[in-house]
Amino acid sequence: MRKYNWGMIGTGWIAHEMADALNTVNGEIYAVADINQEKLAEFASSKHIQKQYTDATALINDPQVDIIYIATPHTYHYEYIKKALNAGKHVFCEKAITVNARQFDEVQQLAAEKGLILTEGFTLYHMPLFTKIKKLIKAGKIGETKLVQVNFGSLKDYDPSNRFFNKDLAGGALLDIGGYATAFARTFLSSQPNVSLTTVKFFETGVDEQSGIILKNSQEQLVVMALSMRAKQPKRGVISGTKGYIEIENYPRATAAKITYTADAHSQHSEVLTAGNADEALCYEVEDMQRYIESGHDDGQLSLSHDVTHILDNVRTQWGMRYPFD
Structure with missing residues (x-):
């Protein structure tokens, strides 16, 4: 596979991890952009990046750049994705890829x-374990999938000024961590849910602090989801079928799953399925992104x-919670 010229926008914590993955898989990083010149210089030096830009648009328009990686706050994603696609660049964007469906539909069409x-940075889409689990389910090992249960809870420090609680920056549990839980659930459903029931507790800034969500699709498969931003929960997902269930801990970067087979109500046995390395989660993302480009799919x-x-x-519509830019 050829080396690609990646251009990175943003130098936050996830960008540091992605830079290490890019250097491991791709061998080098071509360029990086950040408005903070001091942080930019330090990042570029530590990650051995060739070119620095204080203007993200200038990086996007650099004719040598093949792929744009976006690691900015949610509110900037839509603008940078559009600019990058219009400049003929492939895009790998951290979650949430856009802050609403209208923006998403536009960039998907573009x-x-x-x-x-155009790819969104959900690690679980790329972990080798999930490929094995989907094959196991497709083979009918746990029967007909009936129910998916999934939790994600962070314990953010109480700080109303932090971006996690800032409505102007698309704060709240739903976009920050809820995307992971929803992506997990949707991965194991036969079709898109057409029914949703939900309730929410708002933080004092008006963003969602915690919520419960129930989804159902036309096959009557159910999802039960719990999200929280001021109460820690295990990152745990369970897929239940008519012949067994699969338990996955730390599902965003999972490397093991316990499968319990329940052929009837009176007997059961278990096995553990393993694959991948959690420390290489972003390497899998880079490998897949470059493979997508090579294959065109x-x-x-x-x-x-x-x-x-x-x-x-x-x-969010059911909650009546809209961001200022919706």
Whole structure:
């Protein structure tokens, strides 16, 4: 596989991890942009990056750049994705790829029109374990999937000024961590949910602090989801079928799953399925992104992101929670 010229926008904590993955998989990073010149210089030096830009648009328009990686706050994603696609660049964007479904539908259509790859940074889409689990389910090992249960809870410090609680920056649990839980659930459903029930507790700034969400699709498969931003929960997902259930801990970067087979109500046995390395989660993302470009096909990942974004939008509509830029 050829080396690609990646251009990174943003130098936060996830960008540091992605830079290490890019250097491991791709061998080098071509350029990085950040408005803070001191942080930019330090980042570029520590990650051995060739070019520095204080203007993200200038990086996007650099004719040598093949792929744009976006690691900014949510509110900037839509603008940078559009600019990058219009400049003929493939895009890998951290979650949430856009803050609402209207924005998503526009960039999805634009990527299709331009013949470019657009991918969202959900690690679980790329972990080898999930490929094994999907094959096991497709083979009928746990029977017909009936129910998905999934939790994600962070314990953010009480700080109303932090971006996690800032409505102007699309703060709240739903977009920060809820995308992971929703992506997990949608991965194991036969189709997009067409029914959603939800309730929410708001933080004092008006963003969602915690919520409960129930989804159902036309096959009557159910999802039960719990999200929280001021109470820690295990990152745990369970897929239940008519012949067994699968338990996955730390599902965003999972490397092991326990499968319990329940052929009847009186007997059961278990096995553990393993694959991948959690420390290489972002390496898998880079490898897949470059493979998508080589093949001209994204394995359906953007379609999953479409469904997730529309689910999140529907939930927020029920809450009556809109961002200033919606």
